[in-house]
Amino acid sequence: MKIVVTVKRVPDPYAKISPNAEGTDIAQEGLQWAVNPFDEIALEEAIRLKEAGKATEIVAVSIGDEASQEQLRTALAMGADRAILVQTTERLEPLSIAHILARIYQREQPQLVLMGKQAIDTDDNQVGQMLAALLDLPQATFASKITIENGTATIQRETDAGIETIRVPLPAIITADLRLNEPRYVALTGIIRARSKPLEVLTPAELGITPQARVRLVAVERPPARQAGKRVQDVKELVRLLKEEARVI
Amino acid sequence: MKILVIAETDGAKVSEKSLPALAFAQQVGADNFTLLAIGHNLSGIESLTRYGAQSVWVADDPRLAKPLAERYAPVVTQAVQQAGADLVVATTSTFSRDLLARVAGLLNTPMLSDIISFAIRDGHAVVKRPIYSANLIGTFEAEGTPLVLTVRGPAWGKPHVVERSSPVQPFAVPAELPTRSEWLSLQGGAGGRPDLTQARVVVSGGRPLKDPETFEKYIGGLADVLGGAVGATRAAVDAGIAPNELQVGQTGKTVAPELYIAVAISGSVQHLAGMKDSKVIVAINIDPEAPIFQVADYGLVADLYEVVPLLIEELKQARSG
Numbered sequence: 284m285k286i287v288v289t290v291k292r293v294p295d296p297y298a299k300i301s302p303n304a305e306g307t308d309i310a311q312e313g314l315q316w317a318v319n320p321f322d323e324i325a326l327e328e329a330i331r332l333k334e335a336g337k338a339t340e341i342v343a344v345s346i347g348d349e350a351s352q353e354q355l356r357t358a359l360a361m362g363a364d365r366a367i368l369v370q371t372t373e374r375l376e377p378l379s380i381a382h383i384l385a386r387i388y389q390r391e392q393p394q395l396v397l398m399g400k401q402a403i404d405t406d407d408n409q410v411g412q413m414l415a416a417l418l419d420l421p422q423a424t425f426a427s428k429i430t431i432e433n434g435t436a437t438i439q440r441e442t443d444a445g446i447e448t449i450r451v452p453l454p455a456i457i458t459a460d461l462r463l464n465e466p467r468y469v470a471l472t473g474i475i476r477a478r479s480k481p482l483e484v485l486t487p488a489e490l491g492i493t494p495q496a497r498v499r500l501v502a503v504e505r506p507p508a509r510q511a512g513k514r515v516q517d518v519k520e521l522v523r524l525l526k527e528e529a530r531v532i
Numbered sequence: 533m534k535i536l537v538i539a540e541t542d543g544a545k546v547s548e549k550s551l552p553a554l555a556f557a558q559q560v561g562a563d564n565f566t567l568l569a570i571g572h573n574l575s576g577i578e579s580l581t582r583y584g585a586q587s588v589w590v591a592d593d594p595r596l597a598k599p600l601a602e603r604y605a606p607v608v609t610q611a612v613q614q615a616g617a618d619l620v621v622a623t624t625s626t627f628s629r630d631l632l633a634r635v636a637g638l639l640n641t642p643m644l645s646d647i648i649s650f651a652i653r654d655g656h657a658v659v660k661r662p663i664y665s666a667n668l669i670g671t672f673e674a675e676g677t678p679l680v681l682t683v684r685g686p687a688w689g690k691p692h693v694v695e696r697s698s699p700v701q702p703f704a705v706p707a708e709l710p711t712r713s714e715w716l717s718l719q720g721g722a723g724g725r726p727d728l729t730q731a732r733v734v735v736s737g738g739r740p741l742k743d744p745e746t747f748e749k750y751i752g753g754l755a756d757v758l759g760g761a762v763g764a765t766r767a768a769v770d771a772g773i774a775p776n777e778l779q780v781g782q783t784g785k786t787v788a789p790e791l792y793i794a795v796a797i798s799g800s801v802q803h804l805a806g807m808k809d810s811k812v813i814v815a816i817n818i819d820p821e822a823p824i825f826q827v828a829d830y831g832l833v834a835d836l837y838e839v840v841p842l843l844i845e846e847l848k849q850a851r852s853g
Contacts, residue, residue, distance in 0.1 A: 300667055302668060377642075378636065381637060405664075406646070406664070408633065409636065412631075414637070416637025423713075443785065444626075444777075450716055497642045497676045499673045504669050505669070509826075509827045511828065513830060515832050518832070518843045522846045525814070532850065
């Protein structure tokens with residue numbers, strides 16, 4: 284079984300993000316970059332499937348500028364077998380990303396596409412579902428457990444109502460939630476081995492895609508700050524204020 | 533502007549989660565909106581008829597008895613075409629994120645998730661939505677018809693009730709539906725307490741609650757005296773003290789109740805992202821420097837084991853008296 288895994292380059296999840304001086308985007312100066320944490324979980328799951336003998340090849344795919352090679356090298360060091368960068372400097376909307384991934388899917392013919400449920404930059408949570416729609420494939424979003432057996436995947440999904448279990452035939456698109464696994468640290472031997480693994484660079488045009496820009500980010504600002512209120516001395520005062528001042532009980 | 537609102541259902545009953553999407557439709561579309569509810573033998577339909585929709589369409593079919601996006605999406609796209617909708621809208625939830633992004637893919641049209649404002653300027657939509665885990669607000673311009681939207685519940689509130697009741701009409705389900713995905717089971721649920729994302733009061737606890745029994749005794753006990761829901765931090769969930777569906781924060785649920793009580797919660801950025809839209813925030817923490825106090829309307833520096841039992845007693849008296 285071949286698995287395609289997406290790897291998005293995003294600001295480090297622990298970095299403090301601020302708007303730039305013009306308020307048109309985030310300030311990028313001095314920012315550290317990382318693999319989108321949800322994609323990292325998807326990749327870890329693919330590696331575990333390979334270690335369990337269920338998968339034979341893992342192809343890591345990123346879409347972004349040249350610097351995304353860094354995150355693909357991380358993916359190769361973790362355990363992906365080869366990598367593809369669809370190189371573009373444009374900021375692409377989720378639907379365009381899904382169209383590019385659909386072309387990659389047609390080229391690679393994997394049995395499974397594993398991806399993060401969302402990227403922690405724009406938090407859209409759309410691409411996996413859109414890709415499944417474009418390819419007319421089953422989808423299982425927000426996976427917290429995946430079992431592959433006899434050409435089907437049984438997935439536990441984290442929904443607002445609790446853990447839902449569904450079964451889909453492969454090929455399918457599965458998106459990873461936080462609790463699917465804990466990604467491994469990259470070992471030094473992995474980093475060395477990653478250097479000799481293939482990393483192919485393509486352009487959207489080479490895949491026959493002219494990305495549309497129907498959604499544009501035009502401004503970035505901080506949300507209004509909440510003011511600190513008052514300290515209360517004891518429970519009696521708290522209950523009185525909640526009743527008489529805030530009127531919420 | 534013609535709007536199609538997708539009601540949230542679990543296949544058997546409609547959920548109150550649809551209300552913010554209806555509030556959006558009233559504000560943006562005036563009375564030019566239609567509601568679609570999908571399921572089998574759905575209960576609670578009449579609750580959707582009070583908000584001025586031109587019609588409430590009900591797609592009923594045994595194949596739609598469970599909320600599988602793969603099956604629901606073609607029903608939605610058919611309704612979009614039939615309604616001639618410019619906007620397809622649902623309240624942000626795992627149901628709508630799963631379903632509407634697939635709908636956008638089928639329609640090959642853009643989607644904007646979790647929006648907090650909407651306007652039309654020079655022929656395109658201008659929306660604001662939280663990005664970078666709600667640390668920033670992005671303004672986006674979008675074109676495309678229809679546009680698919682999920683709306684962030686706390687930002688849109690509740691719709692107003694109108695006198696005229698919307699007519700309920702059956703909606704013809706496509707003869708062919710993909711039935712590859714199979715629904716097997718659902719575990720969880722709030723155990724008799726109100727749904728976390730809809731509750732008027734939420735009481736949340738952090739890692740210092742030690743174990744599930746202690747968590748239930750103090751956090752559950754306080755929630756019950758207020759008729760509220762129970763929430764937890766990611767740290768509490770990761771430590772196995774509370775189940776994940778109770779997680780409030782960037783990696784869990786976003787809540788905005790009238791009253792949020794944070795017990796032994798330090799107030800990490802990741803937790804604040806899920807609750808800072810609450811109307812009144814109370815923080816109880818033994819550490820006077822805890823960041824939660826910077827967003828709390830009322831802060832009590834105290835040991836939870838001392839004050840929570842007192843608070844439960846005091847609230848019982850306040851409620852009876």
